[in-house]
Amino acid sequence: MSEFRLTQISDTHLARRHKSLIDNFEKISAHIDATRPDLVVNSGDIAFDAPTNADDLAFAHTLHQTLPVPWRALPGNHDIGDNPTAVGPAPAQAVSEPARHAFLAAFGEDRWSFEAAGWRFLGLNSLVMNSGLASEAEQFDWLGQQLALTTGRPVALFLHKPLFLNEPGDPEVPETAIRYVPQPARQRLIEMLAAVDLRLIASGHVHQRRDFTYRSVRHIWAPSAGFVISDARQERIGIKEAGLVEYRFRPDSFEVRHLRAPGQTDVDLDTLLK
Ligand SMILES: [Fe+2]
Ligand SMILES: [Fe+2]
Numbered sequence: 001m002s003e004f005r006l007t008q009i010s011d012t013h014l015a016r017r018h019k020s021l022i023d024n025f026e027k028i029s030a031h032i033d034a035t036r037p038d039l040v041v042n043s044g045d046i047a048f049d050a051p052t053n054a055d056d057l058a059f060a061h062t063l064h065q066t067l068p069v070p071w072r073a074l075p076g077n078h079d080i081g082d083n084p085t086a087v088g089p090a091p092a093q094a095v096s097e098p099a100r101h102a103f104l105a106a107f108g109e110d111r112w113s114f115e116a117a118g119w120r121f122l123g124l125n126s127l128v129m130n131s132g133l134a135s136e137a138e139q140f141d142w143l144g145q146q147l148a149l150t151t152g153r154p155v156a157l158f159l160h161k162p163l164f165l166n167e168p169g170d171p172e173v174p175e176t177a178i179r180y181v182p183q184p185a186r187q188r189l190i191e192m193l194a195a196v197d198l199r200l201i202a203s204g205h206v207h208q209r210r211d212f213t214y215r216s217v218r219h220i221w222a223p224s225a226g227f228v229i230s231d232a233r234q235e236r237i238g239i240k241e242a243g244l245v246e247y248r249f250r251p252d253s254f255e256v257r258h259l260r261a262p263g264q265t266d267v268d269l270d271t272l273l274k
Contacts (some may be wrong), residue, residue: 031262049078148194
């Protein structure tokens with residue numbers, strides 16, 4: 001296959017009780033049906049909030065099963081709980097092995113690796129990082145094995161949380177530590193990735209669209225497929241809109257397209273919390 005088309009969706013936050021988010025998923029699904037990528041990746045926060053409503057995960061899975069093309073998923077903090085950080089308060093719902101296993105039971109995997117169009121694609125569970133859970137060490141061991149298999153191919157990494165705001169060494173501060181892969185796991189991940197030809201890091205989580213390059217690695221923040229967060233609740237870094245990202249990978253190159261599915265609306269989180 002000389003070209004591989006991948007559509008990234010993220011932060012769908014699906015739940016039976018949130019019709020507006022189901023509507024946005026259906027608009028995305030129709031767009032996917034029209035464009036027929038080779039693969040859809042949901043980069044996490046698939047469920048509205050599984051730690052408090054276990055049914056959200058099962059419901060979200062049911063909707064994904066209706067997608068007309070192959071798809072893969074990665075967990076978000078609203079699917080399996082959040083990372084502990086060194087500087088921020090303990091998360092209200094901390095990631096746990098039982099929560100991770102509930103995700104595995106529904107979605108089958110929380111990390112993956114495959115090759116297409118001359119690229120190595122990696123998906124990681126970013127929520128176990130810095131957790132001290134057994135699966136954190138297992139994942140790093142697995143990642144080391146996968147990186148050893150890349151043999152010079154360009155690498156695209158998908159995970160829920162961005163690695164950092166602007167630079168790997170950005171200091172962690174309590175207000176935003178929860179937004180990025182926490183230290184010291186971030187540094188370990190960066191050091192491991194230095195051994196391969198990393199070209200792309202694609203994340204979600206922030207509910208803002210962003211596209212920047214740091215030292216030859218392109219960082220794509222996919223917007224939420226479902227809702228935006230007001231400036232009153234969250235600082236503005238990139239573009240606040242509901243949407244998705246399309247990629248075209250060819251041997252040794254790739255293209256990124258930022259777009260919204262026809263009919264997709266900017267649902268405001270405030271309307272969901274009433
Ligand atoms: Fe989210
Ligand atoms: Fe998230």
